[in-house]
Amino acid sequence: MALATDAAVRTVALIGNPNTGKSTVFGALSGVQQRVGNYPGVTVEKKTGRMTIGERKWSLIDLPGTYSLAPRSPDEMVAVDVLLGRRADTPAPDVVLCVVDANNLERNLYLVSQVLELGRPMVVALTMTDVAESRGLAIDVERLAERLGVPVVPVQAHRRVGLDRLKSALATASERPRTVGESPFPAPFRDEVDRLAAAIAGPDGAEKAPLPRYLVERLLLDTSGYLEGHVAVHGRADLAGQLKDGRARLAEAGCPVPAVEAMARYGWAARALEGVVTRPRERRAGAGDRVDRVLTHRFFGTVAFVVLMALIFQSVFTWAVPAMDLIDAGVGWLAGLVEGSMAEGPLRSLIVDGVIAGVGGVIVFLPQIFILFFFLGILEDCGYLARAAYLMDRLMTRLGLSGKSFIPLLSSFACAIPGVMAARVIEDRRDRLTTILVAPLMSCSARLPVYTLLIAAFIPPAMLGGFVSLQAITMVGLYSIGVIAAAGVAWALKRTVFRGPTPPFVMELPPYKWPSPRVVLYRMLDRGWAFIRRAGTIIVAVSVVMWALLYYPRLPDEVEGRFEAERQALLHQAEQADDPKATQQIELELARIDARAEGLQNRRSLLGRAGRLIEPVVRPLGWDWRIGAAALASFPAREVVVATLGVIFDVGAEVGDEEGVSRLQSALRQAEWPDDRPLFNVPVALSIMVFFALCAQCVSTLAVIRRETNSWAWPTFSFAYMTALAYVGALLTYQIGMLIAA
């Protein structure tokens, strides 16, 4: 194995079980110099960082947490390929840093034993030694290092303890090659591996790129067949047949595949740990155990769970609002500043209504993302997240999902963007994608302005049976439609596109510990920044396009001229009037003229014309072209539909406050078809609300889906199926509604 030259940048790859604090170690080593990207073709995130040890620059790669290096899918193959230096886009690591939890040595050593076989220089970082101490465990670190044959460095990354020792251990380890120790496997297995390796290498012995011994082993052990199909072994006849024969021989020799691996490695781990770990005489029921007894208790556990979930939901739903309002105000101030300092024209409009509005539309999500990931960070770091998934699993399996989908879906009731991002914790690809695809159906907070506007305007404030408000029922009904649709879609997806064996639930419940503020803060900022970088660009781009569709074509000069003449006449009147009341009236009139001009511009714009074009399509929903155009215009964000309705119906875009809302409501009530029939009635209002309950009019969500799935296919599919669902839903609502009304 080639040693690194003196001048080169050295690389260290981090690997370890989940819940060992590996990400904290990575963060502590690389500081702020971190980048997140994607490995092409898979959804695994590529986390890299930089650090300096002495004079030399180092590059760090954080691999996904795993219990075993046994790849059974493309996502799992990434880690193995990186460690073996088989990826063209990633340098082979000079050192592998294995992060091991001191409380769980036996199970962690399973992975360590696999990594030892890779033959790379290695260092073990022993974490959570403080928790171990509090549980009465004593660990002889020197003896452990001796047994493993690699340096073992205790670290407490969140307190920055042990990092210097770790860095020097890494530097030293990278200077010399490692001799691979004895294999933990019994002789019959080792012989079979030799046999298979020789068969693969072929008669001439020299393969261009010989398959690493570790992968030859894995070919024998992997009964799922993934590796067989993935590893191209050219020209060697009948790999499948050889594996079959080899496994048969092993079974006969008393080393059946795959059990032989677990037996061998855990046996080795037990021997390695003899005399290394001293447990207290009786198992101390730590504080963590007492807490767990309550939190997973049949009754109290459920109560605690409901309270915590309500807290999270409430925080994202309500507590984010002041911050969002602040951001809106800030963006508005900036827009006003630009408007005041530039001449009127396309450039100013582009900057103000396109770019600034677009950027504002991105930043406004940060409070919700930060708050959700703040709470999720606390729950995950303290260990409760696993308990939540455990408590919810039974319910979620009815939908074909698992308990791990619960929190992402719950968060989506506030906003699907952090909800989709939270779906990352779901390891199974099919479950994760299903959760991501149904999350936007949970009626998010952006749908509320639409619901409240239309319910207040068109649903009579009557009481059903004298005590339940019709309006409240409608609201609850709309939320339920989303949930029912989500359940249906999830069920359908799991039967068709994502059909397959139920993924195992097998989930570790890590011991409780105090969440580290550093870890929580880092995770929160990381998610927010990732959102801005990856989704932000798409959102701003769409904003600019929508701006153009509404801005062009401009009203012809003579039309503008007529509006201007009206304004001049009013201003002339204002000069002659003394009465403050009359001046106020004139200001109102001027505002109305502006609203009418804006409305005409909107209706004649490209988007307005698109609305006209699709009118035949939306007619069966009870909509006319103006409602259709407003629906089209809401593609960037659902709540835009309210302002667009305001503009199209000549009330102006400022319909956020109470007065504006009531003006809009009366404008809607008075709106008519060309043949003087009223445009809005209860079925029409309901069909609009049902459409918005189910539609995908939120480019930000689609952008996040694109980011999380690392492909354009899934956001496109999302948009397509949700639009179709929304259309059919609105259609049925209107048609059935009209039938009932008749």
Add this chain to the structure above:
Amino acid sequence: MVTTLADLSIGQSARVTAVEAGGDLGVRLLEMGLIPGTDVSLVGKAPLGDPLVYEFRGYRLSLRRAEAAVVAVERA
């Protein structure tokens, strides 16, 4: 009669004799340390009786009832 992990009651322990499942589940259980000879005890059950929480090798693992049922055990 206790024959699989799913048959344990809270506080009871048993020793694994075999993992009777192939495929992904079987390998997962073995990787997590549920190999023949391991002592396992049942620590708790979720409100609806499923999933279950087991303790062995110094840590806790939750399994669905159907998953626990493939691990054959004997009372130690």
